[in-house]
Amino acid sequence: MTGNVIFDLSVRNVRRHFLRSFLAAIGIVIGVIAITSLGIMGANLTLSVTATLSENSDIIKVSPGGGPGGGGGPGFGGGGGSDEEEYIDESQFKDIKQAASPNTVIPVYSESDTITVGDLEGRATVYGLDPDDIATLLTVANGTFLKSTSTALVGPTLAERYELKIGSRITIGDEDSDEGTSTVRVAGILEERGMTYDISTDNAIVVSDRWFTGFYGGEGEYSEVIVKLDDINDVDAVEEAIDDQLNRKEDEVTISDASRMMDSITSSISTIISMMMGIGAISLLVASVSIFNVMMMSVTERIKEIGILRSIGTRRSVVRRMFLYEAFILGMLGAVVGGILSMIIGYLVVLVMIGTTDYFFTFDSLIYIPYGIAVGIVVCVLSGVYPAWSAANLDPIEALATE
Template sequence: MIGLGSLFRRFPSIKMAWRNLGRNRIRTGLATLGIIIGVIAIASLGMAGAALQQQAQSNLGSLTNEVAVSSGQDSTQDGITTDQVEQMRDIIADAEVVPQKTNQTTLKSRDGQEVFVSVVGVTKASALYDTTVGKAPTRLQNGALVSVETARELGLELGDPVEYDGSLYRIRGFLVAEDGFGGGGGNELVLPLSALSEQEYYDSVTVVAASGEAATTVADILEADFNEQGRDSEEILSIRSFASTQDSINSFLNTLNLALLGIGSISLIVASVAILNVMLMSTIERRGEIGVLRAVGIRRSEVLRMILAEAIFLGLIGGIAGAIASLGAGYILFQVLASDGMLVFTWAGLQHLLSGFAFAVFASTLSGVYPAWKAANDPPVKALRG
């Protein structure tokens, strides 16, 4: 308030602008409401796009540094051979090469309930899986890991036995639902590779690199080493990098975000037209008053500043109120779409609040330029005549 009082004393025209807004409170309130709605529209749609992007990054998080390798369409084997796995380890020494064998089976609970599960045989389970309870060992040589879904359906606990191919394996941990290649989602049973020793080939290999950029490099190296390029190209191994998938998703979500911001900005453009109308009507109604001010020596610049200040005040009040309301809307959006409402206080959320506020002030100021110019350049004699 001290700063505002000082501003009023230094620039009397700004004080007059503040008082003028209070003369017709209904008109001022409606114009401000239009700005508030516009800010909420811009900020909320922008934060919705940011929340979707955050959710996509979270879902793909552990996959972005992974390269999935499987048998290609031109391979003469039914899977990936041990020699090919060793060759991969030789050419990419700075990444973890994790071969896997897969199968399917049915698990039974003590009361006879049956659940169909996918079986994954792997040695270095810790490279692909995290657990909610128990531990995914660096070398899985005995025991088993099961998905939370499977454990819930069968009533399994740590240490309980599960049977596969006539052998019993005790549960050492429950898999995090969305972790690792294949995710640990749905009904899944992870066993040592020795449990699937009857299968000659590996069904897939996951290469875990240090980062998404490193995963892309690994994929390029594997492509060059195993697959023939050029006119007579052959796909011996099918190689997929999930880093490029996330880049594509991020590109799409960025485009979507811009589209949402464009839609939201329409509301503020409409609000700007309303402000323009308010300022023009106010100028017309006070034409005689402005003429008197000009006749007693008030300069054009003071009149221009007064009318323009009214428009800026509308933008500031509406922008601040809209940003506060958008903060609550953003919390709900991030909570629903990204499962963490506090993300609204990160730059991903706050940048849209600032964008909405800045656009509101800019649009309001722009809407006040013509009415201010018109009032300042209206001849005093003509204005006094009405």
């Protein structure tokens, strides 16, 4: 019964000073929104990246590691040859193919070059692949796969940027370079792949390996080799086999898979989001100061009331509870409103920043809402501890004598 009366007194005081209480609660609302929305965005970003990379979990990428065959040669990476250029040579490729058997092994040529479409000029990555491997690795959304060595596939981002359509012509190269220029016709536009572990084709041009080596030279000098596994459970075994085959004496190649990239990216995202949430927590710190100030003002204004309660035998613990209830009410109101608004704002932030809300209504994402609400309430209650203690320890006689 006493508890109900004390709680009613706390509610009455919040209502009596509604504007002051409202302004104090606003700080909690903002703090909860900041922490919760950032947490939701981080969770959705992590889930989105993880899902994308999981689609490439059957991929092992072998890159040149600076050993024998990694010293460069005429033609690759610009056609002119440089001792600092690295590649995987034909002998190493055969070793990789043997070690990875019976899985599909795809050699990849690549070059960053100038492209011209009509009056527009820019740069893009040019990949050279065997036409049979292109069908294994990529999907055409519009058009067809390569029909001849003079045709090319383009990524959707590149197609949108240069307004490319089936049949459009792209001039690759620079007239002032040793290779000069060559023109290819768009045979197909690739399906959007987003973040991938093997080759990034959304903003690239894919040509046949014959066209690539005919234009840039460097036949048999690959920028990377992709191993597409028949069974993703063979990842460790295949990596170990390739490592034993090529890196026995010294490191000739670097072997990696999507899981390592996934761990690195998710770790980086987690660190960045934690830092941003720390910045968002500053608003909660400011709100806690506001709550503390409101509670101290409440104690000062109600000294005589406290004196009366103490003089009729009300215990100090009951007086403390009255002020802690008040802090709890402010925290609950601010945190719940902040949690509700976080659902709306978080959804919009995820939609704008990530571009998809596929993972919004998941446990890993929505768990930040009760987490934010709980933090907001705890901050408020802690802010009210000292004012409550101060009120409970007032001398009843001195309190009654206060004007």
